[in-house]
Amino acid sequence: MALPLAPVAAPIITTVLRYGTVALAGYAIARxxxxxxxxxxxxxxxxxxxxxxxARRETEQVNATHRFRRVIRLGSTGPAIEIDATTLTRIRFRKV
Structure with missing residues (x-):
């Protein structure tokens, strides 16, 4: 007596297609x-x-900077990780 595999295979196939599509898109973006x-x-x-x-405002533009520096230590004597996030932003408004 044969076992019907269609109800079992359908979720597996859809999952493989979904992850395959995401992997292919990621590969294309990475390339x-x-x-x-x-x-x-x-x-x-x-x-x-x-x-x-x-922040500094001039006649036509606004310049902003932000810096976030922190040291995160895992436990009292564990390894430490320093996070240094810096952003420079310029927003310019012009009449065209």
Whole structure:
């Protein structure tokens, strides 16, 4: 007597198709991203940003900087991880 495999195989096939589609899209995106370069001038500028939030408004644009530096320690004597997140933002409004 043969076992009906259609009810069992349908969820497996849909799951494989779903994850296969996501994997293929991820692969295509990864292939299209160019390899980044390190610009030492930009690294130096990011290192000079003060901690906290600053903003400056000029006639046509607003410049803002933000820096968040924290050390997270796992346990009292465990390894530590330093998080240093810096953003430079420029928003420019122009009449066209």
């Amino acid at each position: 299209s991203v160019e390899k980044g370069r390190r610009d030492q001038r930009a690294e130096d500028a990011l290192d000079e940003v003060p901690e906290g939030l600053t």
